[in-house]
Amino acid sequence: MKHCVKKRQVPLGLKVYRTLSSLLYYASSPVIKGLSKVGDEEDLWRQRFFLNRSFGNExxxxxxxxxxxxxxxxxxxxxxSLLRIRPDxxxxxxxxxxxxxxxxxTRLSEKCSLMVFPLDFPQVISRLLSQIKTTVYGGIETELWPNLILGLKEKGTNCILLNGRLSEKSFKAYKRLGGIFRPVLNSFSKICVINETYKDRFEKIGASHQSLIVTGNAKYEGLITKPDLNRKKIIKDRLGLGQKELVFCAGSIRGGEEEPIIDAGARAKKxxxxxxxxxxxxxxxxxxxVxxxxxxxxxxxDLWSQLELGKKRSHDWIVVDVIGPLYDLYGIADCAFVGGSLVxxxxxxxxxxxxxxxxxxxGPSTSNFEEAASILQREGGGITxxxxxxxxxxxxxxxxxxxxxxxxxxxxxxxxxxISKGAASFQVEIILEELDKANKAK
Known part of the structure; x- marks a missing residue:
């Protein structure tokens, strides 16, 4: 007598996602393949389609x-932290x-291999996973890509979500799409979340209670030792900022914030x-x-790019038109406004x-940094x-x-x-535990 093995049913929502993402690949592929015949080898979109790139079965x-x-x-x-514990x-x-x-x-090219993240099309993921094998995969914050995560899981990779967060807006969206994302969430062996609020939200959209761990926010632990006082002095000297000068820095400002911030700064300047x-x-x-x-x-x-080339500062307003200096500029500031919050x-x-x-x-819009805004207000270190x-x-x-x-x-x-409380160290421990567990099972 033959026994029938019952296949695990794929949820309808996930079937629809896979079908639509596959069709979208075929619709966009001719354009991207055309790009692969011209231009720089490092073209972002060609790399996202994983074209003309060989990792040699790494x-x-x-x-x-x-x-x-x-x-x-x-x-x-x-x-x-990982390389400090295990340099190999x-x-x-x-x-x-x-x-x-x-x-x-800029920061990691000498320590790791780097890659442009692929588009979540089944065909692209298939190409990727035929060339790359990894024992552990860690997506940071809210990276829930169904084709990739399920593909990695099928290949035997231990998947972890690190520094997990889920804003109220994202929570409502994922809850409506449970048929797609519940299997994805259940493919993670560990989901490390920033706080109890996020843990509750992840559980409500389908994550198993056993996989959820509150670890704190690893984004902040690295900031504790990051300030460089020597770098701060170099910048102040280069810009001719002495004891009499006061500094206001408006960082990460978004569209719609330019006028209110500049107007407030102009009034303060008077x-x-x-x-x-x-x-x-x-x-x-x-x-x-701006x-x-x-x-x-x-x-x-003055434009920062010109000051970097040696131009002497001639104005009291400086527009930073390059990526990178913001963190150090917070260091020379007497007070700072963090943007993306008035809009x-x-x-x-x-x-x-x-x-x-x-x-x-x-400003009042801080949903991406709820915990930070809350503790700054509570402890008196921040003003809304x-x-x-x-x-x-x-x-x-x-x-x-x-x-x-x-x-x-x-x-x-x-x-x-x-707010830091060893969050990064905790998550590194979990990564290494998953790595050891996978290696022992081989």
Whole structure:
């Protein structure tokens, strides 16, 4: 008598996703293949289709994926910790955005193999997995790509979600698409989440209770020792910033924030003639908009790119038109505004200025950094503003009172120390446990 083996049923939602992603591949493939015949070998889109790229059947201990600059910062901390404990590990790191890839090449190219993250088409993933094998895969924050994760799982890879977070908006979206993402979540052997709120959200969208671990936020642990006082002195000397100059830095500003921030800075400048203002857009394509606002208001400015080439600073407004300097500029600031928060973008990393002991100012939109915003407000290291008028009032109050600045800055730094709690070290332990477990099972 023949026994029938019952095949595990694929949820309808996942079937639809796979079919649509496969059809989309065929629709877009001719365009991308055309690109592969011209241009630079490093063309981003050709690499995302995994065309004209051979890894020669490489085998890695661990592949870490960081979608953009913020996640790359987490990746740097994890890589450094992993290699400090086990220097012989063979690591692969990927990113999606141009900014993330630039930072990867700058910070990690000598420590790891680097790769552009592939598009989640079945055909692309099949090409990728025929050339790359990894014992452990770690996606950072909310990287839930069904074809990739399920493909890795089928190949015997131990998948981990690191520094997991799920905003209220994302939670609602994933909950509606449970048929697609529940099997993906159940393919992770461990899901390391930042806090209990995120743990609850992940469980409600289908993650198993056993796989969920609250580890804290690894993004912040690396900031504790990151400030470089020598680098700070070099920048101040190069820009001619002495004891009389005060500095305001507006970092990671997004579209719609240029006018309110510049207007608040201009008002503060009238009250404090020696104030120097740095405007740092999140994306370089916003530079023309920033310059237009300054020119419209008759404000003279220097471009950071020209100052880097040796041009002497001739204005008290500096527009940063390159990627990279923001963190060090927070270090020379007497107070800092973190953008993406006056407009509904969810904010940026509030703990970067806090790591320098700099008072942190931000708008009401901080869904991407809920825990950081909460502890900064609770401990008195951060101040929320709703508009340009409130931003001016806070800047003015801080610049007038050095003791107040120092106290708030100290509390900001203490908030960082409180929120970190060895999160990166904890997640590194989990990565190594999964690696050892997989190696023993071979």
């Amino acid at each position: 085998i890695y201990d661990c592949w870490l994926h960081a979608v953009s600059v913020g996640e790359v910062a987490v990746c740097e901390v994890l890589v450094d 590990l063979k690591l692969l790191v990927s990113s999606t955005t141009p900014q993330g890839l630039i930072r990867l090449r 009250e404090h003639p020696h104030l120097v203002c740095f405007i740092v857009p999140r994306h370089l394509d916003r530079i023309p908009c 310059l237009k606002v300054l020119e419209k208001r008759g404000i003279g400015f 509904p973008k969810g904010g940026q990393n509030l703990m970067e200025p806090a790591s320098w002991g700099c008072p942190v100012i931000f 503003v709703r508009d340009s008028n409130e931003l001016f009032e806070v800047i003015n109050r801080l610049l007038k009172d050095p003791v107040l600045r120092q106290n708030i800055g100290k509390k900001a730094r203490e908030s960082l120390l409180s």
